[in-house]
Amino acid sequence: MSAPVSTLVPFGRIHGRRIGLFGGSFNPPHGGHLAVAEVALRRLKLDEIWWLVATRNPLKDPREVSDLPQRLAQTRALARNPRFRVLGLERRAGTLYTADLLDALGPVLELAAFVWIMGADSFATLHTWGRWRGIMRRLPMAVLDRPGWRLKALASPAARAFARARLREDEAPLLADTAPPAWVFLTMPLRAESSTHLRARAQDGSLRRRPHDEISLASMARRGA
Numbered sequence: 650m651s652a653p654v655s656t657l658v659p660f661g662r663i664h665g666r667r668i669g670l671f672g673g674s675f676n677p678p679h680g681g682h683l684a685v686a687e688v689a690l691r692r693l694k695l696d697e698i699w700w701l702v703a704t705r706n707p708l709k710d711p712r713e714v715s716d717l718p719q720r721l722a723q724t725r726a727l728a729r730n731p732r733f734r735v736l737g738l739e740r741r742a743g744t745l746y747t748a749d750l751l752d753a754l755g756p757v758l759e760l761a762a763f764v765w766i767m768g769a770d771s772f773a774t775l776h777t778w779g780r781w782r783g784i785m786r787r788l789p790m791a792v793l794d795r796p797g798w799r800l801k802a803l804a805s806p807a808a809r810a811f812a813r814a815r816l817r818e819d820e821a822p823l824l825a826d827t828a829p830p831a832w833v834f835l836t837m838p839l840r841a842e843s844s845t846h847l848r849a850r851a852q853d854g855s856l857r858r859r860p861h862d863e864i865s866l867a868s869m870a871r872r873g874a
Contacts, residue, residue: 669698744807748780764824776806790832
């Protein structure tokens with residue numbers, strides 16, 4: 650059951666703020682995700698970032714996705730910056746696809762300058778998402794580098810379709826104030842972590858993460874390690 654839009658963002662005033670929306674399964678969250686969020690916060694001159702933990706990824710086998718409460722708890726343990734908020738808005742809105750979530754958030758999106766944040770790996774396959782062109786036209790988008798994905802992202806159908814809407818990297822601080830479609834590709838120190846590899850290691854028993862490991866990952870990401 651969907652929730653009224655007035656209850657989807659149950660905290661404070663957001664009018665006039667610059668807010669990044671960082672969506673993903675975060676299955677599990679890791680230092681690479683944190684590094685992306687920290688770089689986006691700084692380079693885009695944002696006031697805050699909302700981590701939108703998906704109910705599940707409709708493009709992946711649901712059996713591979715951990716329970717939402719577990720992923721929310723893991724993400725909150727990692728995203729400890731006071732300018733980060735970890736939210737399960739898809740569940741509250743009763744949506745599964747990003748385009749539908751943005752529709753549900755429509756009135757909220759009018760209150761602040763929002764930017765969609767995603768990794769280059771996701772942008773490379775954006776054309777497989779439902780109503781992907783509508784997503785590009787709904788919000789300005791920041792695409793952050795990921796190991797092995799830069800060339801694929803920049804040659805992707807989305808990059809080609811919206812080539813004229815691309816901002817230069819040094820124009821990144823202007824993105825939140827630019828009418829969509831608009832996007833920028835941000836280079837950054839690359840990190841090797843991936844959720845896929847972490848899940849594989851967990852399954853074969855080679856990963857034994859302790860609670861303080863999440864804090865260590867956060868520290869490493871902030872140092873740019």
